[in-house]
Amino acid sequence: MQELAGRVAVITGAASGIGAAIARRFARAGMKIVAADVDEAALAAVCKELVDAGHSAIGVRTDVANAAAVEALAERAYAVFGAVHLLCNNAGVVPSGRYRAVWEFPLEDWHWSLDVNLYGVIHGLRSFIPRMLDAGEEGHVLTTASVAGLISGSGSAVYSAAKHAAVRVTEALYASLRERNAPIGVSLLCPGLVNTRIYESERNRPDGLRPTDGAAPETAELQAVAASLYAGAMSPEEVAEIACQAVLDDRLYVLTTDSFDDAIRERMEAILERRNPQFATLLALSRRDVGERESA
Template sequence: MQELSGRIAVITGAASGIGLAMAWRFARAGMKVVAADVDAAALATACAALAAAGHEAIAVRTDVANAAEVDALADRAYAAFGAVHLLCNNAGVVPSGRYRPVWEYPLEDWRWSLDVNLFGVIHGLRSFIPRMLEGGAPGHVITTASVAGLISGSGSAVYSATKHAAVRVTEALYASLRERGAPIGVSLLCPGLVNTRIYESERNRPDRLRPAAGPATESEELQAVAASLYAGAMSPEEVADIACQAVLDDRLYVLTTGSFDDAIRDRMEAILARRNPEFATLLALSKRDVGSREAGR
């Protein structure tokens, strides 16, 4: 999709973080924005700011874990603008206590993460792709995954598992669209560390999926390290710029940093060599990511 001006973008998770930055980036490129988020108040504030800046944007409160609500989002977008050219499946959550062993995560963490991070993507594809194909116009789909979906190890096991699944679903989308010659491009956005509120996701967890023991907490030491890392991380606006260029370039794999390349390579080489891997910790990789950015400033 080479022309963005006048086209229609639907963005989930658009009330904050990468989603909000993408809403502004694509609006500045001349697109009309359908912004969706589970946080209705923050979403309304975001759309009001876009409108005040002269951009055309509508807010549709949407829980991407609910297929019917994503269908309703599609209905609203098509009713308002008659078409959708860019779908950004961006909404995501991270359960608290991400440095626990995999067996200690409660089932509620698994269900919540899978509902949003994986089924949110699936629901978006099922609700929008048939209509985009029927429309016949050039289009594009962005899945916001993570470098956590390309590497492995003990850290953030639930979040990472859902992102590995989102990677596979998006690769299947890319292959399926190419096999039928559809004019719809696909980008798999895999950011490294980004300064967003995703690690405050508990604010949006449904009551029915709250563990009986309450949310887990990290040690004070880990909390301090995480706060320091995020202060030096890439901004959502930088990620949105990269995502926009990926659409114009029709690029599938979109990584925002090279700091995780060795970990990606080591995992792949271990698979091909049939040898046991030695995974670096997610915390160490994140420190390397921020350190490389600071060295380049």
């Protein structure tokens, strides 16, 4: 999809972080924006900002974990703008206490992470792809996954498991559209550490999915380094610029850093060599990502 001006973009998780930055970036490219998020107040603020800047934008409160809500989002987008050319499945959450052992996460964490990080993508594809195919126009789908969906190890198991699945779903989308010669491109955005509020996701956790013992605290080690890590991380605006260029280039795999390349390679080579892997910790990899950025 080479021409963005005048076309329509739907962006989930658009009230903050990468989603809000993507909305601003594509709006500056001349696209009409349908911004969706579960945080209605923050969503309204982003939409007001876009409209005040002279862009065409609407906000639709949407819980991507709910298939009916995503279908209503599609109906609203088509009712207002008559088309959707770019679908950004971006909404994501990270349950707190992410450095627990995999068996220590409560079921509520698993359900919440899979509902948003995986089923949010699935619901988006089911509601929008048939409509986009019927229109027969050029289009694009951008899935925000994570480098956590490409590497492995003990850390952040519920988040990473959902992101691994989102990677596989997006690759299947890419292959299916190619097999049909559909004029719809696909990009899989896998950011490293980004200075967003995703690690404050607990603010938006549904009441019905709150663990009976409350949200688990982060480890003392993570608490000690978190502020400096995120302060030195890539900005959402930088990620949005990379994402926009990937859409224009029709590029599937979109990584924002090479700091995780060794970890990706180690996992892949261990599989191909039929040997046991040596997984680095996610915290160590994140420190490396920020360290290499600061030294660049």
